[in-house]
Amino acid sequence: MQIERKLQLMIEQKEHFHGSDLEKIEKIYGIKKENIMSFAANVNPLGESGKLKTALSERIDAITKYPDREYTSLRKAIGSYCKCDYNHITVGNGCTELISLFIQITAPKKTLLLGPTYSEYERDLRINGSDISYYFLKEKDDFKINSDEFISAITADTDLVIICNPNNPTGSLITQDKLKTILTHCKETNTYVMIDETYIEFVPDVDELSAIPLTELFDNVIILRGTSKFFATPGLRLGYAITSNSQILTDINTNKNPWMINSLAVVAGETMFLDEEYIDKTRSLILSEKTRCRQLIEKSHKFKLYPSYSNFYLLKILDEGVDAHMLFERAIRQGMMIRDCSTFPGLKERFIRFCIMKPEDNTRLINCLTQ
Template sequence: MIKHVDHFHGSDLEKIASIYGIRKEDIVSFSANVNPLGISPKLREALAEKIDVITSYPDREYTSLRKCIARYAGTDLGNIIVGNGSTELISLFIQIEHPKKALIIGPTYSEYEREVSLGGGTSLYYPLQESEDFKLDVEHFCGKLNESIDLLIICNPNNPTSTSITRSDMRRILDVCKQHDIYVMVDETYVEFAPDGLDVTAVPLTEYYNNIVILRGISKFYASPGLRLGYAITGNDDLVKKINNRKNPWTINALAEAAGELMFQDTDYIKATRQLISAERSRIYRELSSWDTVKVYEPTANFLLFRILEDSVTAQDIFDSCIRNCMMVRNCSTFPFLNNKYVRFCFMNPAQNDELIRCIKQVLAGGPAR
């Protein structure tokens, strides 16, 4: 088992504010990977008008919400399971499948291994190679799959590398997993940020494969982590029944239910988000690629990973300088297979991104960030 080191999460603003003597309200979090547009103006206005929904229980089946999600994701209503954030659904799925041995493509989100461990299972990692820019070598990877593995866990696009697996490659992986009776859990938390034309989502594959479940949430793209709304997509009817039978009723509150029905139909907000992230992702990637002080990995999500090439500078140096200027980035030394030379940050609005880039550049040049 990989040993995980404690770190500051993107939500730990109170702790950071106390340590560094700054107000949490002044911190711009480049670590949380949340949409810089904030919640949709339409959602803000509509929720205020729908406040009375809290006087009634939600529909136990969440039929209207699931219909909205099905249309949004391009799948059938019967394939949708809703939950109290994708974290609850990850936990429920692992409790039901009860894998003895899971294989995780890493470096990635530590919660997967934790849930497998809580269920009494063990986790192995298939490490993405820095020499290949953290892109998966599908042929080599498929050669490592065998009958001893019960569950394969993939984050796509992956956090923190921002790399992704195309649908055609995912199909190849699913074919091999089917041969070895391996269930595949794909976390698509960041898939809505992926570039147009890059076929990343595996949702269409649920029509043909019954050994895959896809997890999504609204925390990042819709900037609503506090609503705790997640959903799973699978073509496996037995799994749908098992999860629905196990999970508690009304796990989604009435406001989250109402918000979900609104946000998945807010095409203006969706378009604006994709345009902003696409433009800033391209611009910032080009900028950092021109530096000789870092190596940057081509991103497909709303965040970017880079490796520091300056011997005298560490990820903690950059974290400290940025936070003293009220900007929080992620020191990635806590991720499996990464060290104190890796930093991740998400894309905010252009002016904030420019300020962050100036700060990082100043640290790499050996001077204090101002």
């Protein structure tokens, strides 16, 4: 009885969960993590690349040797994939570690965040003593940026601007032209810009929308990417950063631990970026399912759905009698996990987010949400 009461209190306190908190959910709700379909982690529903799986099994002996400390072959593979100079690339133990390293190295006294956005930026900034302010995307504008307003918020004492593009959790995107204007202004104010492109690869015309070409024009910008989401390898912990600023690259490489990337992650990176069939199949699935899911959700008239350039949708609940936690509870009790977005600065308890999974799973979730 005491255990049941403790469980009930935990649920009543409205616990909030990250997409990776399956063990925590298992403990609170009594649902085995293996039976939970996560629509909150934003990971490619196809799973890892078939070529990657084969390469790892065939080259398992790579773990018997230290990896190259310069990671030259891996950086060349990334450079070929991203169409940029491999000398402008450094690698790290996931995108999250590179975020931390960059913030430690630049030590910004004042940082402007484009919000609502990923919480890890704020965490690292606070650890390093930065004064944080937000420019919030407006709901009335469907969370699309007003670049003139945003630029006016970047002043001479702004040391760092952080942009997630496409943005998590809104799915909105800033085009190359607008980013170029922002970077030009930041060059004048002597401001660094960090652009997190974790979700850019889900966009079909990625080369036209990515900020990577702008690194050839501006040395005050660093682009961060990882393989967790698009390539469905969050356990691999492979991230990379691209910048033409040689001093920043030197500082990152000097301050990070040697052999941050293990030998199997090197094999994975040299393989997965070449799997064009997997890349095309992923983009085709995400695009077709986003279209179908949008039509089903709009037909229900229960949510406001915001335009998204990523593999997830942000929804606003229109029913006054329902909030995000209630829908989270309804879904999790059916073995499906969505994201309650009330913890994102700038959003309240009427917003949820879910990522695109396989067709039959998407249908089951939408039926659950719209019942």
